Amino acid sequence: MPLIPLLLRFWWAIPIAILTATTAFYKHEAQSNHDQLISFQSAVSAVAEQATIRNREIIAKQQKVSSESAKSYETRLALINAEYSRLRDQKANGGSRPMPAVPDTARPVDDTARDNRLAEVLRAAEVETAKLEALQGWIRNIPR
Numbered sequence: 001m002p003l004i005p006l007l008l009r010f011w012w013a014i015p016i017a018i019l020t021a022t023t024a025f026y027k028h029e030a031q032s033n034h035d036q037l038i039s040f041q042s043a044v045s046a047v048a049e050q051a052t053i054r055n056r057e058i059i060a061k062q063q064k065v066s067s068e069s070a071k072s073y074e075t076r077l078a079l080i081n082a083e084y085s086r087l088r089d090q091k092a093n094g095g096s097r098p099m100p101a102v103p104d105t106a107r108p109v110d111d112t113a114r115d116n117r118l119a120e121v122l123r124a125a126e127v128e129t130a131k132l133e134a135l136q137g138w139i140r141n142i143p144r
Helices: 003-009 013-092 118-140
Strands: none
Touching: 013 118
16 A cells, blocks of 8 residues: 555544654653652651751750850859848948948939948949850850
């Protein structure tokens, strides 16, 4: 059978063959894209697990540093308060000469009681110093 009459008789087979080949090609592409998607998803989940573990470690370190800083601060504050109480009791018992009063320029304008003492001002200054030192120590110890 010559080729031309054969093509005229089975003309419908050509588009079907083209469609079949195209469909097979796109099915292969779709499967390849799906495989890439699955591998990407598994890589992303592995990275997410690593990041979660790392974040937990950072949080644990930060909580440890914070609790150590808080304990150190509380200890220092207790020592300051104990020293202030000792000075106050010593003065009350008359074991030493009286502490000098705070100069008038350091008193608040509306201070009517005028019973501020140098020890009270020193205690307040030491408390503020302890706060700042504790904050600086905490910042220095933050995991990076």
